[in-house]
Amino acid sequence: MATASLDTGYDHNFCFPVPSALENDRVKLIPFIPSRHAKPFFDAVLPYPEVFNYLPGGPYATPEEVSTTFFVPVIHKNQGNVLFLLIDKTKKASPSSAQFEGEDGAIAGHLAYINSSPVNLATEIGWILILPPFQRTHVTSNAVGLMMHYALDLPDRSGLGLRRVCWQANALNLPSRRLAERMGFNLEGILRWDRVLPRNKQEFGNGVKVRDGDSRGEDCVGRDTAMLSHCWDDWESRGRDSVDAIMARVG
Template sequence: MSGSTSNTEPDVNFCFPVRELENDRAKLTPFILYEYLPFGPFASAADYTKELIEGRIAPNPGIVLFAIIDKTRSPSPSAVPSSVDFAGTIGFLNASPLHLSTEIGFIIVLPPFQRTHVATNAFGLLLHYALDLPSASPPGLGLRRVQWQANAENSTSIKVAEKMGLKKEAVLRWDRVLPEGKGKVGNGKRVRGGDPRSGAPGRDTVMLATYWDDWEGGGKEKVEQLMDR
């Protein structure tokens, strides 16, 4: 189940071509507006758009965000997506045309769509788009590497990546400083006395990745089997 791409290229600031990606279960459409989003924690749709979409994603050509649409809940294939079938977000970040690589991130699956086909199909569509060759049908980007970063304490996220064929490469210790109040998702280690941000916990990050040769050596078929379940 390799999915398909549409011929319409939306006007987004991304370093690779961007298309809608879909199969018979899910559709990824470039997330440009707040049209389908029914959740916070932002105070309003305007705040979400200003802080994340306009503030972080739109100015950075290495990032693109997709809205995940659950096609199994749409009344018809031609129906306009709405909050009923808006399942979450997923995207590419740290994309590099020079090094033919990208990272999958920004994955948020809303509670009604968790433990369903949604996450697997969204993840699989992006893997196909990233790693399939431009000569494939539908065409891919022909990248050599797709990576994934997860909080070392987030075993669920790590298991999802491993299920999709990504392999652990490293643990980046003290990789990030988390906001104060995020102690439960920190690395659980005490910071030293006199630390400039002593109230903010640290995060260890697990780096996982898959590659074109793993993809063509059976990885693609494994992902398609997961998407077909």
């Protein structure tokens, strides 16, 4: 894994040091900067509105909405969150991404560290969005693996040395849960009625009708959440070697 120090031209407002890139020979993760990345990301995701099914936000109507309804209020204003744009270095960028600051490769999605805590040495990998052409390829496993390395490796390996990385998914989102388990995350339990979903996400609720008189109304359904984790002792005992093997073999 290669890392580089942060370009100080943009304040990501994150509670941990932000690398300018996490990358290997297959993928690259760069911190999301709206002025550079919102338009190319919007162009790349526009044909695939289904990728937002299990995310609280999206789809977006304009590139500006990427910033105003998601990046600024959800990511940038919270010091526990930082978003990375995901690039597949093995593919060429589409013509619509020609303005994409000279990065070699194609936009494949985004991922984030969220709910991070320096006090508790913990973070979560979330807001995982992988565009359909890059699903079931090397892209997701390598991106998640790079983020696990940076979070769980000790500083002498260029990591943060955290104790816990968690992963939360809609309990119905079996592909997300299977991915987490394949990367060594352990299921800790199902959080019942964990979240209230927006009105446009009704079909992704827990299937249980809310009671009459609910303060959010029956059209804001509930979500059950699968909670998984990968902790430092998992990482040191077997996790790092297992993740490295997955990253190396996924085609």
